[in-house]
């Protein structure tokens with residue numbers, strides 16, 4: 001092997017930034033769900049304020065990728081990796097937005113008593129959080145087995161979402177929605193479900209970066 | 221459609237086994253790029269396509285090269301006619317020490333064309349085809365060697381076009397040229413495929429990616445991988461191709 005040590009070092013640095021951005025959005029999800037569970041508005045505000053940092057990180061990685069394309073004119077696996085990274089950061093940024101959405105909603109919620117009935121949100125959030133963590137790991141480690149496992153886990157989150165929906169119907173049926181924010185619970189569950197979908201997208205880009213195939217279709 | 225079929229082609233220069241069982245099809249009206257490290261046999265392969273290796277001492281060739289299904293190493297083949305059909309453009313521009321006009325007309329005269337008007341017409345058409353007409357039309361009688369390198373190379377392409385070849389072989393045709401001349405020749409090449417089949421050797425990966433439809437990767441006398449150019453530069457199948465084109469070859 002020769003000659004492209006500098007380029008390889010830049011690709012390593014890119015990976016490191018992706019891991020960092022992954023850490024930022026994991027923290028945002030964790031905090032937004034904790035803020036929601038504990039009705040902690042200060043924590044929710046922290047998540048909402050932190051989203052700008054995630055956006056900055058996205059832009060920074062984007063610039064890094066574009067400059068690698070200009071200067072290194074990557075082809076084959078290098079090109080796939082860098083172009084996949086450009087897609088992955090969009091999904092990560094969206095995950096950050098969803099965490100912010102959860103945080104903002106949680107600030108408005110006052111109906112503590114329905115936590116007893118709408119029980120599956122914490123489990124859903126744990127599952128989505130793990131998916132995000134593993135998806136970023138699969139991407140940076142080129143681990144397609146892990147990626148596949150995460151794609152399959154998506155059904156678990158979808159099923160949990162159905163459970164939450166059923167629980168919310170129950171609240172509405174029983175006339176327990178005295179604070180008028182049951183629908184916010186549903187939205188939060190929906191955001192968690194979206195987060196899991198973005199994690200799946202990241203895994204699909206992990207596959208693309210290694211094979212040129214995206215969702216079983218050869219796109220390069 | 222396939223213009224040239226190469227089957228199990230071996231070539232020895234004395235003890236040096238320079239081509240080791242090449243199987244490769246060259247498609248009609250397409251640009252095929254040959255890439256690979258120095259000494260891997262690209263030029264040697266290119267030269268077997270119009271028998272330019274024939275006169276190398278101690279050369280031994282086996283296998284088949286079929287041009288329009290006809291074996292070009294078959295006993296009855298007229299090599300001069302073959303080279304009219306399969307023209308060659310070299311790395312460094314090699315105009316003859318004569319006028320621009322005479323350079324362009326050279327092949328025609330060799331092939332016995334005598335009518336002045338016809339030669340005039342073909343010279344103009346070829347110079348236009350090689351995208352150099354506007355630059356030389358007012359000085360056709362001046363020496364070709366006074367042209368710039370990029371102009372000389374386009375003149376050499378015109379000289380090749382003048383005899384109406386079917387296949388044009390180009391061995392690193394732009395490696396000695398500046399970016400503007402290179403761009404002119406690259407633009408010209410995509411024009412050429414409307415009528416001709418082009419095989420080009422290049423060390424410039426970006427050039428191969430820009431201009432060719434198909435790419436073949438050679439290594440140590442073997443053809444390692446052949447595919448659509450997009451495919452080779454996006455997701456090559458062979459790790460040796462991947463290492464070479466991503467510059468991690470050693």
Ligand SMILES: Nc1ncnc2c1ncn2[C@@H]1O[C@H](COP(=O)(O)OP(=O)(O)OP(=O)(O)O)[C@@H](O)[C@H]1O
Pocket residue numbers: 233236238256257258259260261262263264265276
């Ligand atoms: N006329 C010749 N006589 C003897 N050996 C030759 C001759 N031409 C080429 N060779 C040998 O054949 C092998 C292939 O050479 P060739 O010129 O085809 O390589 P190439 O891929 O075109 O390299 P480059 O990119 O440097 O032009 C080399 O080992 C070279 O030394």
Ligand SMILES: [Mg+2]
Pocket residue numbers: 262263264391421
């Ligand atoms: Mg050569």
